[in-house]
Amino acid sequence: MRAPSAPSSTPPCTPSVRRTRSRGPFYHAPVLILISGAAPGPWVVENCALAAENLMLAAYARRLGTCWIGYAQQYLTTEAGKRLLGLPSGCLPVAPLIVGHPTTFPPPTQRREPEIRWVG
Numbered sequence: 001m002r003a004p005s006a007p008s009s010t011p012p013c014t015p016s017v018r019r020t021r022s023r024g025p026f027y028h029a030p031v032l033i034l035i036s037g038a039a040p041g042p043w044v045v046e047n048c049a050l051a052a053e054n055l056m057l058a059a060y061a062r063r064l065g066t067c068w069i070g071y072a073q074q075y076l077t078t079e080a081g082k083r084l085l086g087l088p089s090g091c092l093p094v095a096p097l098i099v100g101h102p103t104t105f106p107p108p109t110q111r112r113e114p115e116i117r118w119v120g
């Protein structure tokens with residue numbers, strides 16, 4: 001997969017797109033998309049999480065695989081992590097998503113029944 005080229009100067013808090021070189025937590029995925037929000041703000045994390053889910057569903061519709069890499073999250077919120085991705089310090093990294101071509105499409109896993117409490 002060819003990684004989209006990232007802009008040379010990243011505007012504040014737009015998704016950061018990078019080729020992943022690290023082998024560690026990124027599973028050799030060709031692309032890492034980091035969804036970040038302008039912080040502080042009342043709904044930064046919630047908005048980023050919604051954007052992440054939309055991105056994951058859109059990727060799946062194109063037969064691409066994604067995984068939220070929470071393992072990288074803590075480092076990416078440090079000044080060193082932000083520098084690595086060229087993020088302004090006012091950006092809060094929320095959702096590091098790797099994107100790539102899955103080798104398999106496993107069937108959905110079994111889910112417990114949701115516990116629903118009707119109120120009123």
Ligand SMILES: Cc1cc2nc3c(=O)[nH]c(=O)nc-3n(C[C@H](O)[C@H](O)[C@H](O)COP(=O)(O)O)c2cc1C
Pocket residue numbers: 025067068069070071072109
């Ligand atoms: C906030 C968050 C962080 C995650 N971090 C990682 C991670 O660091 N490494 C990893 O392999 N998967 C990570 N995952 C993916 C989960 O391990 C799991 O595969 C995913 O939530 C799908 O769940 P399912 O297997 O029950 O369908 C993360 C998921 C979420 C929601």
